[in-house]
Amino acid sequence: MTRPEQQDFLHQRKQLIIAAAKVCFSRSGFHGASMADMSAESGLGAGQIYRYFSSKELLVSETVKVIAEEWRTFLEKKLSQQPEVADIIARDSAFWREWSIKDQCLLLEVYSEASRNAAVRDILAQQEQQLISALEPVFQQQNPQISAEQRFNQIHFLLLLIDGVACRTFVDNDLNQPELLRLSTILNQHLLP
The missing domain is CATH 1.10.10.60 (Homeodomain-like)
Structure with a gap:
């Protein structure tokens, strides 16, 4: 060989x-x-x-790297397509179709592990920084009049929203849909270019 x-x-x-x-x-x-x-x-x-x-710890770390990279790549692709906030909030929307139930469970497990494992937090932080760097030019092109700090804040808030949706909507079938629609309308007016 x-x-x-x-x-x-x-x-x-x-x-x-x-x-x-x-x-x-x-x-x-x-x-x-x-x-x-x-x-x-x-x-x-x-x-x-x-x-x-x-060791199992090394296997966990390498698996987390793969999951975090897949999550970053997924978000980079989806957010570059300028989705509506309503699509981000709705679990059955086209935004989420490429993120399988298995991947959803893994992501929740990664976030849970990050709460107690600094190495996992670091992996997630590195991938998030790469995602923000990749999205910054997209947001700048869509809304050139806002400052770099405002763009960063928009991207960061959007990522927080997505993380919350990923953690909440996949496990809670009783979310108040009219309230989600109201929030979506507000966020669309103020968040996405």
Whole structure:
């Protein structure tokens, strides 16, 4: 096997393990999923998993990086399309269709883990900074007369809104829809260009 083939094989194995970890973590949480669960899900022995990830903590960290990057990429794509706030708030809108239930569960698990794990908070903060940097030119083009600070505040508030929606609407089926519509109208007038 050539060196590039070997590197490709190692990369594919890591991706297989991370994909299995995502399934296990979405089902049982970071602390409930065991290495045995991930071994069964991936079809690899525990020793093989430890060959690529020396500890469960390292596997959690690498999985969080993948989830956070996917979340950033998803938001960058969606927010660059200039969505209406109503679409962001409505869980069944086109805005959310590409973010699966499994991904929703994983995101909630990541946010929960961030509340007690500084390394996870750092990963999320890095991805958020990249997202803000990517969205800043989009917001500047849409609304060139506002200051850089105002753009930053708009983007940051929008991200807070999305995080809140992601955490709240996917677990609460009894949200007051007329109230969400009223808030959406207000936010559309003042938030998005």
